[in-house]
Amino acid sequence: METQRTQDKPVGPLASFVRFVVCGGGVGVLSSAAVPLLALLMPWAAANAVITVASTILCTELHALFTFGTGGRAGLRRHLQSAGSATAAYVVTCAAMFVLHTVQSSPSLFWEQAVYLGASGLAGIGRFLVLRLFVFAGGRKETPATIRPVPGAPVRHGDLLLAR
Numbered sequence: 001m002e003t004q005r006t007q008d009k010p011v012g013p014l015a016s017f018v019r020f021v022v023c024g025g026g027v028g029v030l031s032s033a034a035v036p037l038l039a040l041l042m043p044w045a046a047a048n049a050v051i052t053v054a055s056t057i058l059c060t061e062l063h064a065l066f067t068f069g070t071g072g073r074a075g076l077r078r079h080l081q082s083a084g085s086a087t088a089a090y091v092v093t094c095a096a097m098f099v100l101h102t103v104q105s106s107p108s109l110f111w112e113q114a115v116y117l118g119a120s121g122l123a124g125i126g127r128f129l130v131l132r133l134f135v136f137a138g139g140r141k142e143t144p145a146t147i148r149p150v151p152g153a154p155v156r157h158g159d160l161l162l163a164r
Contacts, residue, residue: 020132056082060078060079060083063136064136081135082135
């Protein structure tokens with residue numbers, strides 16, 4: 001029997017952004033160490049692809065459970081949407097590097113790192129917004145407003161909503 005955890009209150013935007021950076025950054029650091037180790041057993045491109053897929057799945061689960069406070073696991077739809085946003089972020093960083101190499105035929109390591117990290121940061125902010133506003137937006141529990149009659153105001157039968 002599967003139980004679903006519930007949050008007392010939704011995670012605010014600043015707290016979820018910090019959690020997004022910590023979860024994504026932590027998995028990113030682990031991934032950067034795992035790729036060269038796995039590359040000992042297979043070609044680097046294949047190792048990078050395997051680690052990228054695994055880290056995206058892991059991050060999506062972490063974001064569902066901790067970052068955005070959905071109270072449950074991600075599910076297939078959210079995994080696919082998250083993979084789409086990760087792919088878009090990958091395209092942004094590749095495009096930034098392409099533009100750099102078009103503008104400067106042989107950029108220094110400093111410029112390559114500056115452009116890559118800048119593009120990665122912007123792509124990460126965009127990915128956070130997409131995940132928070134679209135992918136995980138429906139998972140937050142809204143607490144219904146409490147309706148109380150105004151003291152001294154007459155209450156008519158037609159004003160009441162009866163549950164059946």
